[in-house]
Amino acid sequence: MAQPYVYTVYRGTFIQTSCPPDSSTSPRTELVRNRGALWVSTADGRIKGSDWQAHDDQGFRALMSRMNWIDVDASTTNGFHVEEIKVKIVRASEGRNEFFFPGFIDTHIHAPQFPNVGLFGSSTLLDWLEKYTFPVESKFGFQADQLQGKNTLPESTPASALRIYDQVVARTLSHGTTCASYFATIHVPATNALAALCHSRGQRAFIGRVCMDNPDFCPSYYKDISAEDSLSASRSTIDYIHRLDPKGVLVKPILTPRFAPTCTRAALEGLGKMAAEFNPPLHIQTHISENTNEIALVKELFPEADSYAAVYDRYDLLTKRTILAHAVHLTPEERQLVRQRDAKISHCPASNSALGSGIAPVRTFLDDGIKVGLGTDVSGGYSPSILEAVRQTCLVSRLLGHTASFKQSKTEQVQENGHADKKPSLDREKLSVEESLYLATRGGAAVVDMAADLGGFDEGMIWDAQLIELGSVQDVTQSPLSQQNNGVCSLIKSGPVGNVDLFETETWEEKIHKWVWSGDDRNVKAVWVGGRLVHSRS
């Protein structure tokens, strides 16, 4: 039996993104590195303090002594002094280039689509939904259950569905995702099962039963029976999740109208009202303006609304706790409305490239003061890794300046402002590695309305963190030219973990860049959520 302890004391290097001084403008963030010790309370999983003087053994001993701490693993089971406080020590190795980094936040992921990762052919949004998405999601429950509307038991979920949900939670944890905002399916039992699995595996999660009741757009084999049923089924999952985690420490419900075309006006109206019933109001998530055909469809279905964003706003679904996924083609007026309502955007670059949707103008959102986080959008996105989303965020921002819509908007700005001499600058649109990491952590925290709790290592924040290991630098003693290579050449056995190759010439910031561009789940050695160790690399 493990010794109980009051704090876990993390020792080593801590890297995070800085909080930009003025939160209303584009976060020109930087990486911040601290070396020393940081401690987390066992009771509530929050950071209680740090000491950057304790970066060597002498400094650490001084800290231990000053705090009256005793290492539970080093001490015997008896003989404690009454005034001594037991702590557990977790070290990041300098020699192995290990560091603690805030856990990633995936602000948009469809858990049931996980079996379709990598399967999308050459489809675009609307045909992709029909061909790939609705069929796989429909298998997460039974229409009989749906008709009765009463079965809420997670255990009645099909075994194959449970297996998929278990895998997606384990897989995202292994990539360092400590918090995810999940779209489930329309099925109450399976949605409740996803909540239960996140709760037991220890992943922070927002769980949304998908509302889709519009018979004109939803397939007959996969839809809510009516607006009323859509609302009551949603309420049923909310009740289950509130019973599972009454204080919402780990798992919370999130209202999830799939997107405007799948929902009747009655359902949208009911969901907007339901969100406001609660105190604080419920979170909401949906899709917006991903694809030009989709936008045309919304215009056709909702002729009374001025814009796609206005549809949601009309039904009070545009709130400060609303996550809008994609937002690739928002108009300036829509951006203004989103900002006024303080609704948030989930940027899903891998998905937007894979489905050919386009490139969202993230710099413009940030300059507008809109909060942005990253989403994998599995399985429109082909990867459950937020590190991959970080890479894609950087990459597509470097292509944005080549798009027709970007050049057009710049031309219009120049005409409006009369600055004929101002050429559109491609550089402004580029998001740095630092900024993308910000979006993956602090940005995501703001998007799920937990900016004070998540995304960094500030005192009082929750310890949702990952231990990254880049590996050591290989010592070469023998010239490769003199080696006999008559047999099989082995892989580089040496220092590197995964594909991060270090050559002792890198600054620490460059090592972070190498992690971002070459790293993967092999570099995620351990993951904590709320102070609990929830993943350890096998």
Added chain:
Amino acid sequence: MAQPYVYTVYRGTFIQTSCPPDSSTSPRTELVRNRGALWVSTADGRIKGSDWQAHDDQGFRALMSRMNWIDVDASTTNGFHVEEIKVKIVRASEGRNEFFFPGFIDTHIHAPQFPNVGLFGSSTLLDWLEKYTFPVESKFGFQADQLQGKNTLPESTPASALRIYDQVVARTLSHGTTCASYFATIHVPATNALAALCHSRGQRAFIGRVCMDNPDFCPSYYKDISAEDSLSASRSTIDYIHRLDPKGVLVKPILTPRFAPTCTRAALEGLGKMAAEFNPPLHIQTHISENTNEIALVKELFPEADSYAAVYDRYDLLTKRTILAHAVHLTPEERQLVRQRDAKISHCPASNSALGSGIAPVRTFLDDGIKVGLGTDVSGGYSPSILEAVRQTCLVSRLLGHTASFKQSKTEQVQENGHADKKPSLDREKLSVEESLYLATRGGAAVVDMAADLGGFDEGMIWDAQLIELGSVQDVTQSPLSQQNNGVCSLIKSGPVGNVDLFETETWEEKIHKWVWSGDDRNVKAVWVGGRLVHSRS
């Protein structure tokens, strides 16, 4: 001591891309799967035959018996019948979802830039060269050597440089790259060392000493002393490589004018003549039309030429053995010239996105009848993996339709053809997984002018291949809901290798898609070049 054997017989599943019937049009290629046995001669590493009837034990025994083969590993050291032919058997496991796939061909990679993988900040081509590239390349030799121009010994290469070259060869092999066309540096000893390392590690390679003698553009600390020196140093590496591998079985020289701005007219002219001196003429590689500022620079430096492509053509550097990297912004006239000369294009999507260069119109090249392969372009590209290049090829082709230059060219076409009703189709530009894999294998083979030898499993081709393992499907007996998860949740220990998650619902083609989108070097179990096992996953 291993038994000598006449053939290696590979058993299991073989997957490759089909050769499109008409090679002059866009390769609407398909994946082809065969199951059975294929045998490779130990003497020359070429495929001598295959038997798709031998897909089960009975069929395989019949093959063994018919061919008079005996398994060297199963037999004792004596007691062979005279007429029996010894063979070695290598099996791909069906249960582990293993299959043989043609080795990847990297048609454009800068070996000395490997330490800069992931380091490029927000730079674009010209400032990236100055800030990141020239400094790292300059460390691969000593100016004293360069001044004498006589030192050709690989052993005089700096130890750090040898280590980098050794790592890049091992690393690319581990990603399944069986053939690479390398840019080295200006240094003769280090270039020779790269050739020696490829030769001893067993990677098929084209090795190019970089020519850059234009003092107006090259930094003083890193340039050829003169056009004459540039030519004689290049000749020196050619001689070394021809001595190392007289028949060019594995390693061949390739003339490498860095790109037009770095070369004087005298150097370009001399290189064009040098290529033609040999029989067959030497391979040539260079960069073209990567970035709009670069194109403007070439226009300024070579006012006598009609276009960037015309500069190379003027000096007889546009041949059927020329690899042109990037080609992002070629004009229709340049494409016509490239096709007339049958020069080849190396498409480097990861690099073109990372440096914000733009998106090359690959479909247009293919429809024009231009041969295209893929390049990692390390370290403009952030990954040494051609599988990553395959993914990026698919992704950027889905964004191409959103670019301003694409929309403009389509508008012009419509105006010219008078088909006002023909809207630009985004779908036409999309490259499928199958097509991208074609470019990575058969396409690359055509680019290095070895289409008859590499890129597929046709009889007579060289056995440059990789054994891919996706892993087995996990058997789940216990419901994840009933598991006690009070401790650390382990990673999915189960079947999957790396990140490829299979659910027993996939067709074989879908498994290939999953490999492409989720796979990495963990899935590369073994690699052969010319029939020799050169990498085995540790």
